Amino acid sequence: MKTLTLLRQGWHELLDLVLPLECGGCGRAGAGWCSSCAVDLRAVTFPGPRHTPPSPAPPGMPLVIASGRYAGPLRAAIVAAKDGGRADLRPMLATLLAPAIEVAAGAAPHAVLVPMPSSRAAVRRRGEATVVELLRHTSPLLRHGHRVATALVPARQLADQAGLDSAARAANLLGAYAVSSRHRAWLAGREVVLVDDVVTTGATLTEGARALRAAGAQVIAAAVVAATERRHR
Numbered sequence: 001m002k003t004l005t006l007l008r009q010g011w012h013e014l015l016d017l018v019l020p021l022e023c024g025g026c027g028r029a030g031a032g033w034c035s036s037c038a039v040d041l042r043a044v045t046f047p048g049p050r051h052t053p054p055s056p057a058p059p060g061m062p063l064v065i066a067s068g069r070y071a072g073p074l075r076a077a078i079v080a081a082k083d084g085g086r087a088d089l090r091p092m093l094a095t096l097l098a099p100a101i102e103v104a105a106g107a108a109p110h111a112v113l114v115p116m117p118s119s120r121a122a123v124r125r126r127g128e129a130t131v132v133e134l135l136r137h138t139s140p141l142l143r144h145g146h147r148v149a150t151a152l153v154p155a156r157q158l159a160d161q162a163g164l165d166s167a168a169r170a171a172n173l174l175g176a177y178a179v180s181s182r183h184r185a186w187l188a189g190r191e192v193v194l195v196d197d198v199v200t201t202g203a204t205l206t207e208g209a210r211a212l213r214a215a216g217a218q219v220i221a222a223a224v225v226a227a228t229e230r231r232h233r
């Protein structure tokens with residue numbers, strides 16, 4: 001009995017070594033996602049996924065469905081999953097992305113999910129493509145077996161978007177993405193839902209949609225975990 005207790009204690013210590021010791025929402029020590037952030041997450045999550053267009057929306061911007069506001073612990077978790085090496089937060093983010101995809105796909109159960117590509121610089125820095133990894137956790141939660149196609153690729157070297165204002169983003173992004181030659185013929189005529197973690201100005205999603213439409217795909221909507229709320233000016 002005593003041995004078992006000691007073994008369990010040892011096991012927990014071992015788990016502490018491999019599991020994060022800090023909350024991905026508030027940084028508090030102890031758990032990967034604390035109970036207080038779990039409560040606060042509800043405050044920034046919409047009652048249901050909804051259309052959250054940026055304001056102003058770029059011309060050609062697809063309908064964009066988000067599950068929450070890019071604020072509070074949700075923002076912290078998205079940033080930590082993307083740049084903080086916190087892959088353990090992806091399953092939680094996937095539970096928010098899945099319903100957004102369901103709503104975005106709407107009456108198109110066979111819609112193909114196309115993740116927005118990370119810039120090459122970001123992939124080098126982070127070691128993996130954020131949205132692709134997020135979709136890996138999201139796909140099993142979806143009612144319909146949507147096919148995931150990494151059809152969009154950076155068409156040229158992009159400056160990292162972080163820190164650019166909306167005009168600079170639009171300029172940086174013009175012609176930024178292309179449909180890979182591998183997917184081009186296959187994608188023509190298919191219904192597509194673009195997937196990203198966050199929508200801010202809508203510039204990347206719009207540019208991604210433009211490239212997909214140019215290849216003959218029907219972009220029916222975009223789905224994201226969270227949307228930045230921008231005030232009308």
Ligand SMILES: [Zn+2]
Pocket residue numbers: 023024025026027028033034035036037038
């Ligand atoms: Zn927390």
